[in-house]
Amino acid sequence: MLRIEELTKVYPNGTRALNGVSLTIPTGQFVAVIGLSGSGKSTLLRCINRLVEPTSGRVFLDDIEVTAATDLRCIRRRIGMIFQHFNLVKRSTVLTNVLSGRLGYTSPVASLFHVFGTQDYADARASLARVGLSEKESQRADTLSGGQQQRVGIARALMQKPDVILADEPVASLDPATAHSVLDHLEQMNKRDGMTVLCNLHFLSIARRYADRVIALKAGQIVFDGSPEEIDDSRFKQIYGEDAVQVEIA
């Protein structure tokens, strides 16, 4: 279970990205976070694993207070993260990128010399097989297409054996067909492995297709929290503004 209490983030330049956000997400839920650019979606996700330090408020993962923890290593390794721009190390091989998902578990000294256990290698190959990229393991990451790179990103997150997946616009840089294959992987991780998924999305149609629950942010505050079916035209205009028109994506 993920619990967020009165989370607020004010950036040094004065931008109030989050303004008193409170949420409770039961284990195993697929939550889509929607909202305009700049509404605070990315900040919300990054405050959960403290890539961004919240200004105030508290985050709990099960009963551990993330915001009070001094050793983030044990918390972060339970939270996998997937990014809009994949964030692979381009010059490293696919396998090294996947193995780096294991860094939160391996002994720091051993990993400095690129030493991983045989189990780690087996897991990495299994993860790559799961996302259908077994034959790419020794290629450089930047030789892959966007969709393939995002699947490597998923394999890297799988290596953490996480309880929670944070996906920050995972399909915003991909074409619709590739986007669905990536989201199918996320859905599988949610349904089959029981991981809680928190996914920022631009398109409501995608949220409707995959999410159990939709949270809408506007100017750092929650303006909607409910099932995808509840979002009608008036709700939509409330979230995205009066001039917005719904766009369907295949």
Place this chain on the structure above:
Amino acid sequence: MTTSPLHKPKPAIAVALSVLLPGLGQVYSGDRRRGFAILISVEMLVWLKLALHALASNAQPTGSIFVSAVGVAGWIATIANLVTYLWSIWDAGRSAGISDAPMGRTWDYVLAVMLLCVPQGIIVGVHLTWAGLARSYPSQTRVLTQIGSALVHPDMATQKSVERTAVGRYTVGPGASQPTSQQRDRTMPRLTISPSTAAKGDKLVLVGTGFPAGAQGTLTLLGTDERPVGEFGVDSAGRFVASFVNPRGIPGDYFMEARVRVLTGGWRVSDTLAESARLMVQTVILALIGTAISLVFALPLSFLGARNLMSGAPALRVLYGLTRGVFTILRSVEVLIIAVMAVAVFGIGSAAGVIAIAIHGIGALGKLYSESIESIEHGPIEAIRATGANELQVVVYGVVPQVVPQYIAFTLYRWDINVRMATVIGLVGGGGIGSQLIQYMNLLQWPQAATALWLIAGVVMAMDYASAVIREKVI
């Protein structure tokens, strides 16, 4: 360069152009005739001024009324020149302000005028600098010719040859003189001196046998300054006869050496080239060691000097500032100055050169390394951090793979620069080929100096090319 026809000329640009070249501002403002008139009159004044000054400084006799008058005229021309110049600048601003001429192709005219004036600028520049050179160094042409011909004919190869020598003996003053009987083999060269005893000023006859037929040779009185005291030509029978006046008055035995050099055909690498090549290799290695030492220090320090890694706690930011400060200080002191100090501490030789290169290199490489860390993508670092990796793991998995190619490229580039620096450092006693080169030049041994210069140029070019190729491969 594109301007709409309705665009008004700007006085500031007109003034700036006129500062650059009188009349250009007027051309820009659309009044081309006025601009050219100003340009030509100012230019005529410049030439008049130069001519008058040249006449005044060269005319004879100095101090005559005529020369003084020319001098005064020169100064008047200079002042007129200055006044016209300033007025043309003021006029450019004024005419740009009132102009309503279309701007159409104005910039093309401005460019054309500037291009036309480039050769003139070169002529004036050459005239001024060469006039100065001519006054300071009367022998410049001779030296230039020597250097030029040395560069065309560097001392790279010598014809293969063998030397044949024979030594004869005579005695000054009393003393039982044994006949010289050092060589019994008839095919070996042999030198007989008669009479075998002599006083100062006596004429001695030298007879040589067994020398290579037709060869030319030199005679040297051994033991003192050993400069040739005479020359001889060998006849077809391998014999020569020469005479010589004994310069020595102090009693004792004296030895005269006859030496011929016979070409055996073919060429070999000259001693200069062999020695220069050895020193060139030494220089390259010296630069390599210097680069390696600076690498060892700059590599770890570069992480401390990268703003994106050190932006966390205030202590980190202080460390960042300190590291960058050290880099800047090391880099800002010219390597030649460090070399002079290193020579003072460690003495003349390669050690001083290596240390100078290393110290300067820490600053230079450190800055380049740090900047390549600062230019990496932040995304992968965020992703690695999100997996639970600690800061060291983030550096190893997120930062290092991204900077390795730049590090290799910068290190090669630095080595390349350091080879050039090492030659200069050699001039102040830092070892390597530079030390040899400055010796050759000080002794005016231009062909030898040319050999070293060509070698340096060749090696620098080769390294330049090689490092460019490797850089392209790794990035």
